[in-house]
Amino acid sequence: SRELDLEESIPNSKIxxxxxxxxxVGSDITAGILSSGFVEDSGNVLLVDIGTNGEMALKKGDRIFTCSTAAGPAFEGGNISQGTIARSGAVDHVWLNGKDIGFSTVNGSKASGICGSGLIDAIAVMIGAGILTESGRIKGEYFELEGPAGIVRINKRDIREVQLAKAAIRAGVSVLMDRAGIETRDIDRILLAGAFGNYIDPENALRIGMLPNVPVERVSPVGNAAGLGAVLAVLDSGIRERAENLSNNIYYVELSGRKDFNEIFVDNLALREG
Known part of the structure; x- marks a missing residue:
């Protein structure tokens, strides 16, 4: 606690x-597994935490398989022409209302860019409106979101970045499913962790093929599962004991060791349910 300068504010504290x-695959997944009801669920459950790395865990029976895939920063606004984190003015949701396309921004502020949840919505809307093909080809040089809140453009390179990110995540899930010996129809629940997972539209995430094509009611956001797990560990020594036991009984799948990973990745580049 001295190294963290906690002695003055919290004397004799333990870390x-x-x-x-x-x-x-870090301790955030351990914490998320413990706080989300993942272990207690009797079905086949997939937990996905999407960031620059897509970390995920799949439970089948009493066995848990985990992996990490390099999704890149697209869903955090990185490498996107007008990308941003989910701050004031970021386009966070996009929808198709008949022939009209609408969007909202964080805090209702003037549009300053687009964050991950808005990107997923925009890609799904573009496909639904016939502006974008499943292969990622767009009509024109860019897609423009224009409204009272301002203008944000999504170009061809942005779409490619989203394809690469979502393909990496979906490929990682496919490898875990193969290792566990289950198919899409066998997945009972998908839990989306983290701030990003809490705000994305599950229907659109399914539509662009980021997640296995289960019925949308099987997909649930679980918020900051890692943060809640950390709080539980502070309050309950039993949770800490479970964490120690759990981390020693999880099977880690190294994706770079799979000769077919690149093939699986390429197969998941298409923007379609699957």
Whole structure:
């Protein structure tokens, strides 16, 4: 606690570090598994935490398989021409109302860019409106969101970045499903963790093929599962004991060891349900 300068504010405090699973699947997944009801669920459950790395865990019976895939920063606004984090003015949702396309921004402020949840919505809307093909080809040089809140453009390169990010996530899920010996129809629940997972529209995430094509009612956001898991670990020593035991009994799948990963990745570039 001295190293963290906590002695003055919290004298004699103790620091507990939640155990990680591997070098690429950290303690945030351990915490999320413990706080989300993942282990207690009797079905086949997929937990996905989407960031620059897409970390995920799949439970079948009493076995848990995990992996991490390099999704890139697109869903956090990185490498996107007008990309931004979900701050004031970011386009956070896009919808198709008949022939009209509408959008909202964080805090209703003037549009300053587009964040991950808005990107997923925009791609799904563009496909629904016939502006974008499943292969990623767009009519014209860019797609423009224009309204009272301002103007935001999405260009061809932005669409490609989204394709690469969503393909990496979906490919990682496919490998876990293969390792667990289950198919899409066998997945009972998909839990979306983190701030991004809490705000994306599950229907649109399914529509662009980011997640296995289960009925949308099987997809649920679980908010900041890692943060809640950390709080539970502070309050309950039993949770800490479970964390230690859990991290030693999870099977980590190294994607770079799969000779077919690149093929699976390419197969998931298309913007379609699957």
């Amino acid at each position: 507990y570090i939640m155990p990680g699973i591997s070098a690429y």
